[in-house]
Amino acid sequence: MNSEKHDNLISVHIDGEEVRVPPGTNMIEAARSIGTEIPHYCYHPKLSVVGNCRMCLVEMGMPGRDRETGEPMLDEKGQPKILWMPKPAVACATGAAPGMHIRTDSALVRSCREGVMEFLLVNHPLDCPICDQAGECHLQEFATDYGRGYSRFVEEKNVKPKRTRLGPRVMLDDERCILCSRCIRFCKEIADDDVLGFIDRGSYSTLTCFPGKELANNYSLNTVDICPVGALTSTDFRFRMRPWFLKQSPSICIESSVGVNTVVWSREGTIYRITPRRNDAVNDTWMSDSGRTLYKGVDSGDRMNVYTLEGRPADAGAVLEECVALLRGGSVAVVGSGRSSVEEQWMLKRTVEALGDEIPVYLVGRTEPGDGLLISNDRNPNVRGALLTGLMDTLPAATLDDLGARIEAGEIDTILSFGEDLCAAGLARGQLKKVRVIYAGTHHNDCSQRSRVEIPLLTVFERSGSFVNQQFRLQRFSRAIPGPEGVYSDLAFLALLHARLTGLRPMRPEPAEIWKHLSREIAALRGIEYDRISDTGVVIDGSKFAHLPFCEGKSLHYEPTAATAVS
Amino acid sequence: MAISEQRVILKHVDEPGYDPGIECYVRHGGYETLRKAVGMQPEEICRGVEVSEVRGRGGAGFPAGMKWKFLDRKSGKPIYLICNADESEPGTFKDRQIMHKDPHQLIEGMMVSAFAIQAALAFIYIREEMPQAARILEAAIDEARARGFVGEDILGSGYSCEIVVHRGAAAYICGEETGLIESLEGKRAYPRIKPPYFPAALGLYQCPTIVNNVETLCHVKHVVAIGGEAFARTGSPGNTGTRIWCVSGHVQRPGYYEFECGALTLGEMIHDVCGGVHPGRSLKAVIPGGSSAKILRADERFTGKLKDGTEFDWGLNDIPLDFDSLMACGSMSGSGGIIVMDDRVDMVEALANINAFYSHESCGQCTPCREGSLWMKKITKRMAEGGARTEDTDLLLSIGDQIAGRTICAFGEACAWPTQSFVSKFRDEFLAKASEDSGKRKGLRLV
Structure with missing residues (x-):
């Protein structure tokens, strides 16, 4: 006491x-x-x-x-x-x-719960066999745990609207609704888009959208997450899979530097949905709708899934040899990515060091107006990782103008782009014709068309590692599904390339292994063991970079410091 | 035995030549009490209301002085006074008389009260179904404002307060004070959870607010007129002042009657004042305080102890008409609506009627009342229409038990008490429905 x-x-x-x-x-x-x-x-x-x-x-x-x-x-x-x-x-x-x-x-409490459960079920359609919520439904769970276990209801149930489209991504079944008002409160209090409400009275109360409005904000699917029953369902997920068949993998959303914590739900190598994972210091229990659709890139038609040389499929080993030859055969520039993990960025930095002292290294900045909630202005999830690992010492520019000038000046023979579309980053086709491009990426694009070597990379869902978000919070993501057959992970390819360039034994391409080096070499990361990073991340001392003009504005749980805020 | 009324609130109402205009009111001594009040210290008035022990006439019978004492005066926020004129309890029609026939009495009572609590603004929340009363009140407020009884610098006292008449949109739940406040704020009338939203601290716009019934506010005027101590001597101890009782149903002279609390018994009210039931009929049951009050059987015996320890053993006719006696008998005086039923009444049908009302009026916010009220309605309707089952009787009781005491507001009790009392006191009638109707049942199955 x-x-x-x-x-x-x-x-x-x-x-x-x-x-x-x-x-x-x-x-x-x-x-x-x-x-x-x-x-x-x-x-x-x-x-x-x-x-x-x-x-x-x-x-x-x-x-x-x-x-x-x-x-x-x-x-x-x-x-x-x-x-x-x-x-x-x-x-x-x-x-x-x-x-x-x-x-x-107590007996009274048990009787209260029995009563409430019974009341909630009398007008509920009990259509669990065709309801998407089955398996993760609080009505089912609490009916089992706290309900009476039998029905006393012989009357006609209330009839309410079924299959109401509330918005492009959310469907409503009013008969299943228990009128808890979570979705209404979410729209009002979190999404600042007050479009839902009840009409009618008593047991006939009905959830609906205000006339002329729809639930279309970029956070609408959170209402589906917090709906304790099957009233609100996702048009993307409904009828596609039973939740109990799905494997849950903790991940991090790469939509922006907020680093929203997520769960990726998959089965047999296919992702079915992404939902937010609670982190009270980052995203609470929310995530954007746009972040939830990122998994669709995994199986898209333009996915790069074979190694190529001069446009023809090639063996990974031959591609590796060609890379070594290209990187050794002239002056080189390297373009890394703010979407790579801390481990990959560090491995890329080691590779750059193996190539020589004066290799110019770039990152591509992605600045777009955020929403002040869970999408920041910086659409790269891991620029701070590149700073911490020493891959970069400044913030990236949005376009590779400096690299372009060097190409024009004839200073560059070979560009290794590890994860960035050089055309999208501002290099002209003519400029790319003057150099040999090694392009590593997840999808085909203009840049891959113009590259000598194509190295397929894995999406964030197919690899494990860590990102450092805008708060300098180090957060892990884990592999949810395997990558395309025969494709090395980003980290593995870099480890092989590094070994081939240095003649050393390749490092085991596991994040935990890389962290043994990271935590020794980098002061700010000292003492961190990869496997012991908490599920909600660990905050790293980023004061060394406080002078940099980070582009993020205010968002949920994040205030830019005076020194870093850019007006 | 003829019993004569003891009219205070309704003193002039129904007198030949008495009209709701301000001239008439002032001629009868109107607004003199307000003049007296603004010459007093506000605290003095509050103290007077407290010692008068005047209890709320809206239903719960909570002492008005104590309610006022709970006001959060330290918050620095404006204080609001709301007159609850959402008189919607079935069987109740007393406030309507005041508003239609003597609106200035209410306005005077309100201004005295507003001055006492130093309200920044006063509201009359009137139910939608009384459009005429709303018009009368608005006209009366205009008259009173023109004479300096309402508005700026009332009677030269330096105190200013406006009255705003706000019409509801036809919902019983707006009579619940926090539901009323939500509605007044322009929202759905969902009652607030208490704690923390006690109006005296966090009321209208989260400011300290007093909500009083029409009749209560009129009583405040009389408390100030005669003094708290004198008021406390009227009626019976703890049940001070007069009450307007609204008698409806199977009596020969239904209507509104004003008596001092405890001045007569329920039997005297029914048989002497209202002329008893119609010839050839016998009294079967009485609902003493609006339709949500628990029903009393004509042949019931009520025994127990009053608050002061005196034992009682009453038949229905012996129950004194006041707050505490009816509560001691397991019911309540509620809003003063006495509904009399003679032997013609089918109790199952009567309950089905009441349940239809409450299921229609449940706001739908919290689960037990929302689902339970409609379920009870569906059962009693089916029973009344010839589909009764033996198990329905106990099922009804059980549903009522699952509602009362478990909801956000007192509507839970209001909708459960009729079922609980009807079924337990007329159990045989409910069971008999099942046996006589058993052949007509068809197609019922558990879902």
């Missing part, structure tokens, strides 16, 4: 067990902290509290005090006497107060 003063925590009792939480913590979270589940539908940790589902009803009591003297009341055993409230209280709207007691498993 002595620590009470120091850590500013207060004691509450949940089913008799003492828990110490910050004052005001709601009782759902307080119970969660000791592993006690208080079932709930409408409560969401990142939205306002409305207390409408009534699933989280618990018994609540406070230590009694004598009205006359103000002295604590004691029971026969000399313990503080708890005065239990006659009515149950909603845990979601009950903030922890010193000495508060709650019961989460």
Whole structure:
């Protein structure tokens, strides 16, 4: 109890067990902290509290005090006497107060849950066999855990609209809706696009879009994620796969330098959907709709999946030899990518070092206006990784004008582009004709057309590694699906190239292996073990780069510092 | 035995020649109390209201003085006064009389109250179904403003307060004070969760707000007129002042009657004041406080202890008409709507009617009331139409039990109490439906 003063925590009792939480913590979270589940539908940790589902009803009591003297009341055993409230209280709207007691498993609480579950199901269509939410449905889960287990309902169920298109990506089945209002609150409070509401009254209340509006904002699919039932479904995912068949791989969205934490859901090498993964320091529980579609590039028709020499398919070994010959046979420039992982950038830097001292190295900047929420102005996920690994010491320009000038000046014979489309980055076709291009990338484009050597790379979903986001937060992503047959990972190809250039044994192309070097060589990364990086990332000291004019503006959980903000 | 009314609020109402204009009101001594009030200290008025022990006439019977005491005066935010004129409880028609026939009494009561709590602005939230009353009130406010009773610098006191009449959009839930506040803010009338949204601290626009019923605000005028102590001596201890009772149903003289609290019994009200049930009929049951109050059987015995410890053993006719006695009998005086039923009434049909009302009026915000009220309606409707099952009786009780005490606002109780009381007190009738209708049941299956 002595620590009470120091850590500013207060004691509450949940089913008799003492828990110490910050004052005001709601009782759902307080119970969660000791592993006690208080079932709930409408409560969401990142939205306002409305207390409408009534699933989280618990018994609540406070230590009694004598009205006359103000002295604590004691029971026969000399313990503080708890005065239990006659009515149950909603845990979601009950903030922890010193000495508060709650019961989460009493007869009254169990009867409340049975009642609410029954009420939620009487007008629910019970169409689980054809419902996309089956398997990840809180109605199913709580009905099993807390429901009565049998029906007492013989009346006709309410009829409501089915298959309402709320927007381009979200479908609504009003009969399944339990009116928790999470989606309404999300649109209002997070997406700042207040387009959803209820019409009609009582049990006939119906979720709908305001007349003339649609749910089309770039965060609309979060409503599908937070819908506790199958009312809101994604037009992209619905009817395609049962969630229990899907493997979940933690990943990082490469849409921008925010570094949104995600889960990639896949089965047998095919990705079916991407959903946000909670990280209270980065993206809370949200992600953009645009970030969710990035997996579609994996199987797109323009995917590069074979090694080529002069446009003809070639053996990876022969391609490697040709690369060595090209890189050794003249003056070289290297273009790296802000979409490569920390490990790949470091390996590329080692490769550059093996080529000589004066090799010009570039990165391609991607600056586009962000949305102030989860898409930043910097559309590269890992520019800071290139800074930390020493691949770059300045921020990248949007176009490779300097490289273009060098080509015009006849200073460059060979360009190794590892992951960037040189044409898109501003080099003219004429300029590319003057040099030999080694192009490594995931997709065919103008640049691959004009390259001597094509090296297929893997998408972020097919490799593992780490990115450093705008907060200098180092975050891991892991491989969700295998890459195309016969294609080395980005890291493996670089390791082989580096070994071939230096004559050393190739490094094992695993992030954990690379980090043994990284954490030794780079002061800011000292002591970090790849396998021990927390699921929510680790913040690195980026003060060394504070003078650089980073382009990010304000976004969720990120304020640009005065030194880095660019007006 | 003839019992004469003790009219205070309705003193002049229905007098020949009495009209709702300001001339008539002033001629009858109107606005003198406001003149007295603005010469007093606001705290003095609040204290007077507190010692008068006047209780809210809207339904819950909460002491008005205590409600005012909860006002958060330290926040620095403006304080609002709202008159709850959303009189929608079935069986209740008292506020309507005041607004139609003596609107200035309400305005005076409101201005006295507004001055007492130092309100920045006052509202009358009136239900949509009373368009005429809204027009009367607006005209009356204009008249009062022209004479300096409302608006800028009231009676030269330096205190200013406007009254805004706001019409609802036909929803019973707007009578719930936080639902009313949401509606007044332009939102769906979803009642707020309490805690933390007690209006006295976080009310209209998150500012401290007092919501009082029409009749309550009128009583404030009389409290100030005669003084809190004198008011406290009227009625019975803890049940001070007069009440307007609205008697409807199977009596010979239905209507509104004003008496001091506890001055007569339910039996005297029904049999003497209202002339009893129609000839050849017998009293079957009474709902004493608006349709949400628990029903009382004519042949019931009520025993127990009152707050002050005195034991009682009453038949229906013996129950004194006040707040505490009806509560002691397991029901409530509620909004004062006494609904009398004679032996013609089919209890299942009566309940089906009440359930239809509450399922229609449930706002739909929280689960138990939203789903439970409609389910109870579906069951009672089916039972009344000849599809009763034996198990429906206990099922109804169980549904009621799953609602009451588990909702955001008191609507949960309002919709559950009729079912709980009808079914438990007339259990045989509900079961009999099942046996006589068992042959007509068809096609019912669990879903």
